[in-house]
Amino acid sequence: MRISELAKRAATPVTAVKYYQREGLLFEGIRTAPNQVEYGEAHVKRVRLIRALLETGGLSIAATKDVIRALDAPGAPLAETFSVASSALATPRAAEVRASEASRERVKSIAHSLGWGFTGDNPGIEGAARALEGLDAIDFDAPGEYLRDYAAAAALAATADVRALTALSDPDKIAELMVVGTVLGDPLFAGLRRIAQEDATHQLFPVDTNRDRS
Amino acid sequence: MRISELAKRAATPVTAVKYYQREGLLFEGIRTAPNQVEYGEAHVKRVRLIRALLETGGLSIAATKDVIRALDAPGAPLAETFSVASSALATPRAAEVRASEASRERVKSIAHSLGWGFTGDNPGIEGAARALEGLDAIDFDAPGEYLRDYAAAAALAATADVRALTALSDPDKIAELMVVGTVLGDPLFAGLRRIAQEDATHQLFPVDTNRDRS
Numbered sequence: 001m002r003i004s005e006l007a008k009r010a011a012t013p014v015t016a017v018k019y020y021q022r023e024g025l026l027f028e029g030i031r032t033a034p035n036q037v038e039y040g041e042a043h044v045k046r047v048r049l050i051r052a053l054l055e056t057g058g059l060s061i062a063a064t065k066d067v068i069r070a071l072d073a074p075g076a077p078l079a080e081t082f083s084v085a086s087s088a089l090a091t092p093r094a095a096e097v098r099a100s101e102a103s104r105e106r107v108k109s110i111a112h113s114l115g116w117g118f119t120g121d122n123p124g125i126e127g128a129a130r131a132l133e134g135l136d137a138i139d140f141d142a143p144g145e146y147l148r149d150y151a152a153a154a155a156l157a158a159t160a161d162v163r164a165l166t167a168l169s170d171p172d173k174i175a176e177l178m179v180v181g182t183v184l185g186d187p188l189f190a191g192l193r194r195i196a197q198e199d200a201t202h203q204l205f206p207v208d209t210n211r212d213r214s
Numbered sequence: 215m216r217i218s219e220l221a222k223r224a225a226t227p228v229t230a231v232k233y234y235q236r237e238g239l240l241f242e243g244i245r246t247a248p249n250q251v252e253y254g255e256a257h258v259k260r261v262r263l264i265r266a267l268l269e270t271g272g273l274s275i276a277a278t279k280d281v282i283r284a285l286d287a288p289g290a291p292l293a294e295t296f297s298v299a300s301s302a303l304a305t306p307r308a309a310e311v312r313a314s315e316a317s318r319e320r321v322k323s324i325a326h327s328l329g330w331g332f333t334g335d336n337p338g339i340e341g342a343a344r345a346l347e348g349l350d351a352i353d354f355d356a357p358g359e360y361l362r363d364y365a366a367a368a369a370l371a372a373t374a375d376v377r378a379l380t381a382l383s384d385p386d387k388i389a390e391l392m393v394v395g396t397v398l399g400d401p402l403f404a405g406l407r408r409i410a411q412e413d414a415t416h417q418l419f420p421v422d423t424n425r426d427r428s
Binding site: 045048049051052053055056057058107110111114116117118119122123124125126127128129130131132133134135136137138139140142143145146149150151152153154155156157158159160161162163164167173176177178180181182183184185186187188189190191192193194195196197198199200201202203 | 259262263265266267269270271272321324325328330331332333336337338339340341342343344345346347348349350351352353354356357359360363364365366367368369370371372373374375376377378381387390391392394395396397398399400401402403404405406407408409410411412413414415416417
């Protein structure tokens with residue numbers, strides 16, 4: 001198929017497809033004439049994947065490149081693929097500001113209290129610690145119960161992630177889901193949480209809401 | 215205090231503080247001499263909040279501005295503050311690509327199956343639907359069990375959010391936590407999920423991991 005059909009099939013503008021190619025995210029098509037390049041099903045899937053990582057997952061071009069490279073590495077061990085992708089996608093948007101030791105320790109102690117086995121360089125420690133510091137900026141000192149609920153939610157999702165992996169047998173498919181599922185599980189959770197919040201908020205503030213509408 | 219101390223106290227570079235001011239995110243200090251402006255504790259807190267929304271929460275400047283404006287509106291009803299902030303922060307990074315009706319329906323049917331009350335324009339529907347489409351791009355048709363686990367995780371977090379709000383009595387503090395907690399709950403969950411995943415992954419692939427290291 002031509003690039004216009006590739007773009008259409010992947011529900012992505014042609015300009016975006018060309019941009020992915022220029023950035024080295026999308027492998028070349030086959031040149032069948034000086035002016036003509038043919039694309040296949042693999043390109044359609046790859047364009048959809050790139051779009052999902054960039055737009056829904058919110059990854060940078062550089063992080064997307066790392067993830068794609070990890071996925072394409074032939075015969076790479078699963079754990080290695082996952083580790084490359086995991087650190088690529090966990091890179092905070094502004095690496096120069098680091099969370100304090102106290103916030104990092106607080107995150108680790110919750111994880112330890114749940115019996116989780118993890119290494120000290122797990123990128124989630126920094127991410128969660130920075131979120132705690134943001135809450136602290138509005139004087140919200142997250143209570144232990146709140147953090148334990150969030151950790152329980154995280155454990156539920158991580159168990160669902162792992163269960164989905166065990167249902168697969170092809171190592172390439174497993175690697176792909178490990179990486180892409182890690183990226184997209186966050187916006188999936190965020191969307192569902194927004195809906196659950198509307199439900200919970202209406203239950204909490206029925207009077208306020210009515211007053212606004214009167 | 216001077217701007218240099220404000221920056222130090224908020225652990226933010228002076229250039230960033232000036233940038234926040236230029237963008238209208240940070241209110242002015244008090245000019246005490248032609249060349250001197252004084253800042254107070256309120257500025258320190260505000261700078262830390264802006265940084266958290268922008269960097270940890272990943273909001274755009276425009277969305278951060280909307281959130282701050284909603285927080286600063288004097289006497290605004292809670293539900294209104296929340297609704298302004300919620301739509302500001304849920305704006306997907308690339309609004310031109312919309313999820314298909316089928317994906318949106320799938321999300322709604324999970325939410326309905328859990329008995330959640332929500333409106334059809336809840337921005338979480340679009341966010342979760344786009345995540346499902348991204349998973350679909352790697353041929354992962356998320357099984358019902360997987361989605362239900364994620365929804366249960368979301369409900370746990372939303373309940374924790376609401377419980378934290380009920381512990382407060384000052385309406386301004388409630389509005390602040392509603393908005394900032396909505397933004398920062400996502401990276402808090404994401405960080406904790408990364409840690410829980412390391413634990414779960416090691417349990418799943420102990421052999422692979424050992425093989426890599428040999």
